[in-house]
Amino acid sequence: MTVELRAFYLPFIFISFIIGYQMAFYFLYYYYRHRERKIELNKILLYYGIFFGLSITGCLFDIINDFYITNIFIKDIFARMVYLLVLIASVLILYHISSKLYKEIINPTLTKILIFMNIFPFISIFIFNPATTEFHFAIIFISIDFLFFLIFQFNLIRFSSGKIKKRLKLIFLGSVISYLSIIIGSIPVSQLANQMNNPIIAIPYLTTSSLGFIILLLGAIKFPVFLEFFWKQNLISLFIINRKTLKKLYSYNFTSHAKDMNDSKKSLININESIKLISQGMIGIIEIFTAVAETKDKKIQKIKQGGFSILLEYGEEPISNIFFILLVKGEMDSNKYFLTTIKNQFQRMYKHVIPILEFLDGSSIERIFSSFDTIMKNILRMN
């Protein structure tokens, strides 16, 4: 054979790293893209990006150290950097998991204890010599952190639905395979530089790392907005109203299919039946508020009443006379995002129809807008 195993191994491992960096980039990119929606759960994309980015950089340092560095002093620095980067990645992701957002998924106290325990490996990588066995003591903690992160990911899948669930499943599968590659590669990799004729280790290591990163990349591409858990359970009803005529263009009752509807929701449904009250009442509130607060150029976005919220969105030209009302229980950022999505879809579909509404009779209007039901069902499928 004219090519050594090293020349076969290295291109593939660098390609794996390129895939890994692409995946980390996608997470960060989608975080920045969804950032303006101000949905707290989206931060997970930022932490995923940082976690995978730092971990891959750690692995890259390990490869550079094993294959290209001969100076003992620089080798020591690189060995410490490998552990340092992976530990920082683990602690950062654990820090994010410990937030209140995930208290239903994983025990935050346990997570905090785990973060605290990571102080020991941090100290060990600075005080021990990389040539000693004690130096590799950090592996135990890193393994526990990774295992904990896997449990978190598994629970996250259980609590999610829709498109995001599929993506999380891919990320979980990719993570499991990537960890497997680390297990295969971690101990023998450092020896591979000297034992290049060892395809039994090199081939499974390359296969698992590439496959793991490819699956992770597939999970990261077009990652949707991460809406809060159970956000759909809060929805009560939606009204799309023509401000000029005070007439309803479209309405949707989210509770009609709910199995365990409580009394407070039921009482609101009775109110919902009176569309006129809703539309005229809302316009009245908007007018009063605008006059009292002297805020003609600003619009009311939210009204809270007891445990309920009324979210408002306004159409843009040419449908600026249309406004969207969403009745929800409690308060969630995801509900606002949901209403904005409805507004955008409605605008896209009916922007040419709205300007001629005055020429149409009531039954024609009702028939035109009833087609929006299909779109509504599609929107409801997200997450």
Next chain:
Amino acid sequence: MFIMLSQVIFPIQGPFQEPLLIMEEIVIFFALEFGFLFLIKYKIKKEEISNLQEKAFSWFCLGYSLMYIVYIISDYYVEDSYIRLILLDFAYFIQMIFGLLFIYNMEKFQIFFKKFLFTFIFIVFMILFVICAFIALEFVHTFSFFFSWIIYIIFFFYYMIRVSTSKQMKKILRNFKWHLFQLYSGFFFLNIGYALTTYVISNLFGLIGRLIGAVFQIIGLIFLSLYFLSISSITEYFWREKIDSIYIIMQSGLCLYTKHFREKRKSFDEIVASGALSSVQIILELITETKDLSIIEKEGKTMIFQPGEYIIGVLVCEEDLESIRITLKNFVQKIEKIYYNVLRTWDGNLNVFKPIEDIINEVFI
């Protein structure tokens, strides 16, 4: 030193072997990745016009990566020079097949000089390539480089000139110069990079030239992919000038809407026309026993019928392009989506269809 570097001996060995393999396998990876990315994009959004060019570019990338795989096997792993020659010719043949698919798909989207002109030229050269392979195997390499690559270059040049001189695109696109930069630099880097990896130039500049060539190809592929990814908003404007008029008619033959994009002919009864058009569609459906897209071609004019559940969209245009077909299908689907419940129980009120004018303006103008 220069002389030493210039002596390229196959299979490639020595200090350049490892960095070259790394860079060239990265070229394969990027070409494969972009190829699959564009192919998946095409499969997901099959009914969009821009996808024809994305599909074309996916073939280009896939062919490029396959060619490179065979290229690497022959240059690094094969010691017998005759087998190496056969493998190299096989690599060029693969690239020619995928190149043909690329040009064919590009020409499906728009016409360059004459319909499928480049596809035809490419097929002729492919036949000559095969004949050459049987007669003189040692010349196949030169033949492929000087002919098929030259067709590619002419095709790309023509395409680039067309894109850069399009006034409409200049007007519509904000980042027009940036898109042009992506296209030009992608073309430049890919071609220079490819040239540097060829046997003739490798012998002049040595393996360092080949290494630089691999880096150039990676840059070129990234730029071209960025261009084709962002092109979706640009591509729609090529076919718009080809459309004459559009008719939206009920299955019963009643005309819902008509629009003439050019000067309207006198003494032409639209009500009669729509009835006649509907009859044509019914006859075609009866003959073929299918309710699908129908195309009637006459020299210089084409009529495309797109039946929906309740309506038929008829486009009169200069040429039958797939981009026009897709647009018409999307348009009919959009109208039926908005007016689904109205069309189902239509009472003859035409006022309700007034917004079609704006929808047509949005889709076709």
